[in-house]
Amino acid sequence: MVKWYTAxxxxxxxxxxxxxxxxxxxxVGMDNTIIRNLWSCVxxxxxxxxxxxxxxxxxxxxxxxxxxxFDQLPGKAKHLVMGNHDYEAVLKLPxxxxxxxxxxxxxxxxxRNTLCHYPLLTWNHSRRGALNLFGHVxxxxxxxxxxxxxxxDVWDFMPVRYEDIERRAxxxxxxxxxxxxxxxxxxxxx
Numbered sequence: 001m002v003k004w005y006t007a008x009x010x011x012x013x014x015x016x017x018x019x020x021x022x023x024x025x026x027x028v029g030m031d032n033t034i035i036r037n038l039w040s041c042v043x044x045x046x047x048x049x050x051x052x053x054x055x056x057x058x059x060x061x062x063x064x065x066x067x068x069x070f071d072q073l074p075g076k077a078k079h080l081v082m083g084n085h086d087y088e089a090v091l092k093l094p095x096x097x098x099x100x101x102x103x104x105x106x107x108x109x110x111x112r113n114t115l116c117h118y119p120l121l122t123w124n125h126s127r128r129g130a131l132n133l134f135g136h137v138x139x140x141x142x143x144x145x146x147x148x149x150x151x152x153d154v155w156d157f158m159p160v161r162y163e164d165i166e167r168r169a170x171x172x173x174x175x176x177x178x179x180x181x182x183x184x185x186x187x188x189x190x
Contacts, residue, residue, distance in 0.1 A: 007135020008135045008138055008153060011061075050078070053084070053135065070093045083117040109129065113132070119149070136151075
């Protein structure tokens with residue numbers, strides 16, 4: 001079983017294509033591409049973690065349409081980490097879990113990484129190598145060495161595994177505020 005991560009699919013959201021310069025003619029093409037990409041990676045026994053903004057934020061999508069999109073998601077377990085555009089109809093879908101922030105064990109050391117729709121400055125176990133996975137900022141920022149954007153806009157509309165995230169993290173700069181918020185212990189004091 002593999003855990004797959006993504007954020008900000010914004011299914012059915014016409015304006016997101018303009019805001020993020022997504023290369024699609026319409027939402028049908030965008031939605032189909034994202035779903036096809038999910039199916040190309042996520043196996044039937046895998047877990048899918050969507051870090052917010054599942055569908056059109058205006059709530060204009062009918063519950064029936066939302067369920068049709070949800071039913072097309074691959075994987076054994078489907079989890080939502082709530083985003084600022086996840087309205088009541090999205091939250092009522094049959095997710096295996098819904099949370100605002102969650103720690104998920106993954107990676108070769110099975111560390112507890114923090115998943116949140118928003119990028120964080122610090123989080124539990126951040127000094128011990130735990131990563132913060134987020135979305136929300138779309139194509140504006142890929143993240144920093146230990147806080148990585150898993151959104152579709154910076155991953156070619158594909159979901160990603162921990163190994164992909166860790167590889168990208170090594171190429172990103174260290175957050176300039178890291179030493180301010182998580183100073184190293186000096187002489188046993190903080």
